Amino acid sequence: MTDPLDKHLSALSASLGAYRTVAARLADWGAELAWHLGRGGRLLVAGNGGSAAEAQHLAAELVGKLREDRMPLSAIALTPDSSAVTAIGNDYGFDEIFARQVRAHGRPGDVLLVMSTSGRSPNLVAAVHAARECGMRTWAMVGPGPSPVGDACDEVLHCPSPESQVVQELHLVSVHVMCEHIDLTLPRVLGGEPERTIVEKPLLVIVGDTLLDRDVEGAVHRIAPDAPAPVLDEESVSERPGGAGLAALLAAGHEDYRVALVTALAPDDAGARLSELLTDAGVEVHALPLPGSTPQKIRMRSRGQVLMRLDRGGPAQPPGDAPDGLLDVLAAAKAILVSDYGRGVARHPAVRAALEHASAPIVWDPHPAGPPPVPGVRLVTPNLAEAVKFTGDAAHGSALSTAQRTGQKLRDEWRAQAVAITCGPDGAILTQAGPTPLVIPAPGDAGDADTCGAGDRFAAQAALSLAEGALVSEAVQDAVGAATAYVLGGGVTAALAPAPEQAAIASPERIGADEAGRLAASVRDRGGVVVATGGCFDLLHTGHLATLRAARGLGDCLIVCLNSDDSVRGLKGPDRPINSQIDRARLLAALDCVDAVVIFDEPNPEAVLSWLRPDVWVKGGDYAELPEAELVKRWDGQTVIVPYLDGRSTTRTIAAAQAATTSGR
Structure with missing residues (x-):
């Protein structure tokens, strides 16, 4: 029999890694509350059962103190007044016990924080709607996955555990951490610093069907004795959002935008896992109810090859009715992407009506x-x-x-x-x-x-x-x-760890030290000859082309070492280069005789040659000697000169253009 303490601590420990990611929101909430409460604003807090106790705990910490003495802050828990709760429940129904108090105490700009392990309490949803009517901001601390309470709020903190006890404990940790951030920020508020301006990031909304992609990697060493089928020995399993969920995950890598996903999820393990993965990546999930099961695609793979794909979830079923306020997010969007995977979200009448009335530009990725x-x-x-x-x-x-x-x-x-x-x-x-x-x-x-x-x-x-x-x-x-x-x-596979922005240029256009280094290593591995040449290449002309083609013919790849803009200015004067280093690099990389371009800042290419170590270093012209020749000899490289077309010169071309401009031609 498993010891209850071990079982509970194991569940708590299993949730901490994912919680660290989502709990980063608490710093923002704490700072916002410090500015708001420190200037006379108010926080209302509500919850049921154990969450009611945590709501009261938060209010007590703010009206009183967490650690050091400070001014009292206005925080009201909507749970402890038994007379008000029972009177409202008796006269208006249990669903109104918090909403009526919100209308009584809430003011525009105030904050309502609701706490729930299930996220399904109708009285909390009613309180959120009442807060919005009053012009308040609404926050929620809930458990994992989509929920009516979380979906109704402006901002949500998901505590990632299927155990309600663990969720409540993480809520208590969140209360204390948020209070710590309030206390850290409050001295700046009281010290008269300018009020912090909270810049709301623009919102990109993704609309569409989400499924759970699961890759099972393994090795095949034998055929099953009972059927002519390979036996896959499982080695690892990876999960990620698919469909519109993948589009949202990719968009979430853009740090200047908030990303929201309007989708449909069933109340099952796959739906909860999708919500957890998306929320951890910073995606706000707004989920329609989905009958049946959340769709899954499971790929059995070995050595990079897919052996079989198993689909779960059955035929597509239309999502249920959208909860009140769920589609309001479309009206706030700066842009909308409909990522349709043919399972019903894009066909939903309420979704289509909201899209037709949206003012933001819409990109529609259709499905047959x-x-x-x-x-x-x-x-x-x-x-x-x-x-x-x-x-x-x-x-x-x-x-x-x-x-x-x-x-x-x-x-x-x-x-x-x-x-x-x-x-x-x-x-x-x-x-x-x-x-x-x-x-x-x-x-x-x-x-x-x-x-x-x-x-x-x-x-x-x-x-x-x-x-x-x-x-x-x-x-x-x-x-x-x-x-x-x-x-x-x-x-x-690599999308979960986005590359730097420059990689979009460097990889396809073969520009950069990484590209040049990989190319040189690959050519050497197969016994080939690495050739390099260098120069400013400010205005590319036929003389350059002749040199580059001659150099490429001396080996199995040609890498051009290009002087940077600063390097050219040092060599040619303040009016050069005419073209920027990235434009010069792109032109060179586009030539069929050039395999890679690497830019260097020094007056000469000795530093880049020292790590590139080409087998052949080529210069065009009629040099009697080259200073790089001694350097290249250190690794048994060879320096050569190739003919340069007479009369072709960048300096001469620029001078002719300037003379033509001066004479008015």
Whole structure:
């Protein structure tokens, strides 16, 4: 028999890792309460049962003190007045015992904090609605997963444990931690510092069906004796949100935006796990009730190959009615992405009505089993196969002609402002009002890389760019770049650890020290010859091209060491370079004879050569000797000079242009 103490402590310990992530919100809540209460504002707190005791505990800590003596702060627990509670319950019903007190004591700008382990108490939901009517802010401390109480509030702290006792204990920890932050901030409030301005991040709302993706990794060493099937010995299991949940997870990596997800979840273990994963990533979950089971996709994998996929959840079922206030989040959005996976959320009448009335730009990623977009959306993003299926097109001719034809048909049929048809490694083709499409090529070749989630990454980036005021064409270009970098960076597995922003440029365009280093190591591993050359390459001309092509012919890869802007100014004067280092690097990387570009800041390339260690160092011109030659000899490298086309010179070209400008030609 398991010892009750061990069982309880094990449950508490299991929740602490996830709790540390969500509890970061307490610092913000504590600071906000310090500014509000320190200036004469009020906090109302409510809860039932054990949560009622914790509500009273919080009020006592604020009216009294936590540690050091300080001014009393106005906090009212709505639970301890037995006369008021019983009178209101007798006259108006139990569901109104908190709501009526909120209307009596609450003032615009005040805060209502409700505490509940289940998150399903009707009297707390009623209190939240009453607080909103009074112009109050509403916060909730609840258990894991979506709930009517949490969904009704402006901000939610989810305590991640299936055990109600553990949830209550984490609520008590949260009370104490929040009070600590109040005490830390309060001296600044009382000391006369300017009031902190709370900058609300703009909101991106994702709408669509969410499922739980589970990858089971293992090894296969034998065939089952009772059937001709491989036996997978399980080694690890990883879980992540799929469908619209993955789009929300990817968008949540953008630190300048809040991300909310309007979806449907069943009250089962998979639904609770999804809510936990999304909340931990900073996504606000607004869940419609889902009959049946939360859908799951379970992939059995070995050595990177999928052996079998098991789907759970059964046929799609329409979600239930939206709780009051659930869809208000759409009205507050800066941009909306509908990530339809054909299971009913995008078809929900209340959801569609809210989308039709939304003022924010909408990106709609459609599904063949889903409904058409609502009229007037800013951008629809089917892939080429989906576009052909939607239109019934025979897909004759090239991919470009097919995309142009189907894009125009879908734009007219759906009354959309624009349609961007994604074409995998070929980028996207955008159809707008005019007859001529805009082709946006992908900035890199993903080869056979895993493209799972690339469509979600594309659509999420398009929505984020539109939220920032980009034109549709600019948003699609951003989306192509983001989706390409996502695939090249390792796809969905690597998406949980986002790469730096510059990686979107460096990887597809082969620019940077990391790219050059990886290339050189790869060529050496297969016994090849690494060639390098260097220079400013300010205005690229045929003389440069001749040198680069000659250098590339001397080995198996060519890496260009490019002087940075500061380096060029030091060598050529304050008026140089004409073009920035990133523009010069991109032009060089686009040449078929250049395999990578690395930028260096020093006056000469000796530092970069010391770690790159090329087998051949090439210069173009008629040098009698090169100072780098002695350095290259240290690793048995060779320095060579290749012919330079006579009469081609950047300095001469600039001088001629200046002379033409001066003479007025």
